[in-house]
Structures are given as structure tokens and as C-alpha cells.
Amino acid sequence: MKRWVVEGEWSGYRSEQRRVCHRTVELPKRAREIAALHSIRFTDGTYLELSARQAKPRERVQIIRGYVDLINDCLREKVTSVGQLYEVRKAREAKDA
DSSP states (O other), X not given: OOOEEEEEEEOOSSXXXXXXXXXXXXXXXXXXXXXXXXXXXXXXXXXXXXXXXXOOTTOOOOOBOSSHHHHHHHHHHTOSBHHHHHHHHHHHHHHHO
16 A cells, blocks of 8 residues: 655745645545645635655655644535635534524
């Protein structure tokens, strides 16, 4: 079974602040789903740029579980920003009330 490395790089407020703040190992299908999001925009205008690549044989991947929940929520709700995620949740709460 092939392993894929999914990375999320935060854009930062300035270019010198860019850094990888999420890294997980996923199965191919899941990695493609995450990479298809391309990026997740935060309410402050920054974003988490998502990418996926096949892991090299015997590669030791340093896991950084920074945004697992956010990525899962965006995939489940089919949105690409925290603002959209908030709106979906707000609409669901209004419907349930």
C-alpha cells in the first residue's frame, strides 16, 4: 500500500512567515481529497496551502497534526474557508432550533 504525505503550509502575514504547520501520512484516496481543497482561507486573510506527494520508500515522516480537525471539517462540509464553515454551522443550528 502506497503512503502519501499531506502538508499544509501557512501563508503567514508576510512571505518570511511561511511555514509548514501540518503534515500527515494518508492513504492515496484521502490524500487526493485533501489536496483537492488546494487551500483553506482563515478569517484574517491568511491561508493554509495544502499539497500531497507520494512518500519515498522507507521515508521517515515527521508528523505535525496542526490542522487535522479543520481539514476534516472542511472536507465534510465541502468548503474551503473558515468563514464558510462558520456559515454552514450557523445555518445548521438555525435549522435545528
